Amino acid sequence: MARQSNIQPKHSEFVGRFRHLGLRVTPARLLVMEALSAHGGHMTAEEIMQWTSARYPAINLATIYRTLDLLTSMGLVTQTDLGSGASSYELVGDTLHHHLVCQQCGAVMEVDDAALTLVRERLLRDYGFRADPGHMAIFGTCKGCLDASHHTIASATQR
């Protein structure tokens, strides 16, 4: 049982990124990046907390939030609210996709970015607004709930 990864800052791929940005390299920052990297999808602050505290018990939720704010402002991480009460965070540079959030059932689907490239170009050209490439939240109704609501509408007056 080798005590191989007592943080080992030198061996993380993120050390270089932090240095390059002039940021101090700390366990908390590396662990937050590694949590997001390992998990792949979006995580809430609480989920990140659980992941990181498993290998570095002293870490504190407030630090997670402060770190996420920093990383977001540095462009390494994106913050999205998917309507679940808590914000979701995701690593920039992951597979590009956007979020379809069903307002009825709360399900979150992912759309490939390619389907939305045209919109991004249009927004940039017409509004000077650069949409985050992996970071649109589109609210609506998913297929399942759409069918269900048809039934509801058909017999709405019964309620």
Added chain:
Amino acid sequence: MARQSNIQPKHSEFVGRFRHLGLRVTPARLLVMEALSAHGGHMTAEEIMQWTSARYPAINLATIYRTLDLLTSMGLVTQTDLGSGASSYELVGDTLHHHLVCQQCGAVMEVDDAALTLVRERLLRDYGFRADPGHMAIFGTCKGCLDASHHTIASATQR
């Protein structure tokens, strides 16, 4: 100074809508609808509270939330989180537009729906997902902050 509008349920255009949905007509519900209607854009629960309590002081924030939940589930109102901590609510049927939220400065711009119609059709066809027609939140960077960040990047190592 005529005391003309002591709620006057009968005269509100929303009474019929509520009745048709089988909902009771109450001051709180009418006032929430009227607040959203009068304001035009998106409002937070707190803003709605202020607007309504000005003409019906007894109203309570909890009621606002409960009412908004109901109206949302009835499809009369949409709920969006624009990243400001509190959710924003908007009347369905207002001029169709979507929201460009700048993550740097927090500004919220509106995009005409026409620019995004193609996306909506595509999402419906490919994913069976009906995007709310006046209700996409797109996060990114606005023109102003885009320029500013170019400067920052150019001299990033100074930090």
Added chain:
DNA sequence: ATCGCTGCAAAAGTTTTGCAGTCGC
């Protein structure tokens, strides 16, 4: 008269902040 809606108050959950000590540089 019934049952849904509301006010009030308290709780739950998320995010922020102040401060003193610690650690990266």
Added chain:
DNA sequence: GCGACTGCAAAACTTTTGCAGCGAT
């Protein structure tokens, strides 16, 4: 050693919930 970063604890906010009473139908 200096100043940034962190842990701890408490506060600030937003939203939800239980319950008793009121009010729309």
